[in-house]
Amino acid sequence: MSKKAQEDQGEDQHARAAILARELRIVFSNLKRRLREQATAGDLTLSQLAVLSRLDREGPATVSNLAREQGVRPQSMGATVAALEAAGLVRGTPDPADGRQTLLSLTEACRELIDASRIAREDRLLAVIEAKLTPAEQDELARGLKLLQRLVD
Structure with missing residues (x-):
């Protein structure tokens, strides 16, 4: 492979990674917003x-x-x-x-509220995963989670 072809390939990979970074940010922002909608924080600021x-x-x-x-x-x-x-x-x-x-x-009362809120958000995610993803897509999501975990480690 020529030096020019290697440089072009490197630029393509960089551009793809930049697109992935942007899309991840958007997806996680939307997911975070949806999960917050499930929160029962009452009148807390x-x-x-x-x-x-x-x-x-x-x-x-x-x-x-x-x-x-x-x-x-x-x-x-x-x-x-x-x-x-x-x-x-x-x-x-x-x-x-x-x-x-x-x-x-x-x-302890606050910890119970936090736990209940987490359970509600996880239940919501469970319902959405089961409703919108096939078993094969759920397997794909599981593989993707392993990659995401590597990003945060």
Whole structure:
């Protein structure tokens, strides 16, 4: 193969990869939106949902850490956390490493809500997969998931 042909092939592969990246972003954005439609978050704000999601993924944190991670002032995060505490979704305990600080964590009631929400989203996906994909397409989707997992590892 000539050098020019190799360069053309490399450019074609790059263009194909760029198209795949764009299409993946669009598909995942649409999927995420559809799954959010299934959520039962009630009247929670986006900031409150972000805090709950962060505490669920990474465990307890201080108001200061949450504020820094969300890019807001500690006073603003304090108001967000106060509303979550009033709703019974988070609780504070003294930080064992620094008793002056309070570590926030999810309550058991919040964990149950999160679990129920996840189950509802998975049930929705199950119903859509069974309704719209043949068994062969489901096998193809399973193979694709292995590739997607490699992208995030």
